[in-house]
Amino acid sequence: MITVYVVGIAAYHESEDIEIRYSIYDQEELLCQKKIVKEYEKPVVVSLIAFMTVLDELENYTHHEINIVVNDAALQEQIKGTSTSKNQDVQRMASKARKKIKKFVNPIHIKDISNDRVEIAKWNSILQP
Numbered sequence: 001m002i003t004v005y006v007v008g009i010a011a012y013h014e015s016e017d018i019e020i021r022y023s024i025y026d027q028e029e030l031l032c033q034k035k036i037v038k039e040y041e042k043p044v045v046v047s048l049i050a051f052m053t054v055l056d057e058l059e060n061y062t063h064h065e066i067n068i069v070v071n072d073a074a075l076q077e078q079i080k081g082t083s084t085s086k087n088q089d090v091q092r093m094a095s096k097a098r099k100k101i102k103k104f105v106n107p108i109h110i111k112d113i114s115n116d117r118v119e120i121a122k123w124n125s126i127l128q129p
Helices: 043-061 075-078 086-103 117-127
Strands: 002-009 020-024 029-038 067-069 108-112
Touching: 002 043, 002 117, 020 043, 020 117, 029 043, 043 067, 043 075, 043 086, 075 086, 075 108
Parallel strands: 002 067, 067 108
Antiparallel strands: 002 020, 020 029
């Protein structure tokens, strides 16, 4: 089973870049750990962009069961399609993410840890640069 820890860090000024950090594990073995800087995007879609960046990296693992660990309840709702956001950018990006998920043979499980202090501490330590 592949486990991925991911975060998208927004820049709130248009001249600044966004930062995407993720770590990919197979069981307890670290397969990949990256920090990517991309051009400015609206803060409301940064988590979705980080999620889609990870999906691109996971294309080599389409036949594995995948757990993606995030600290963002809104992202989980957006991917499931249950978000009540009226923002067109969010809806468009979430739709693209759902299409990418359909390419995977096995299901992708998204785990929101925003209410679990122990898991947040682990997630934070894994994603530190």
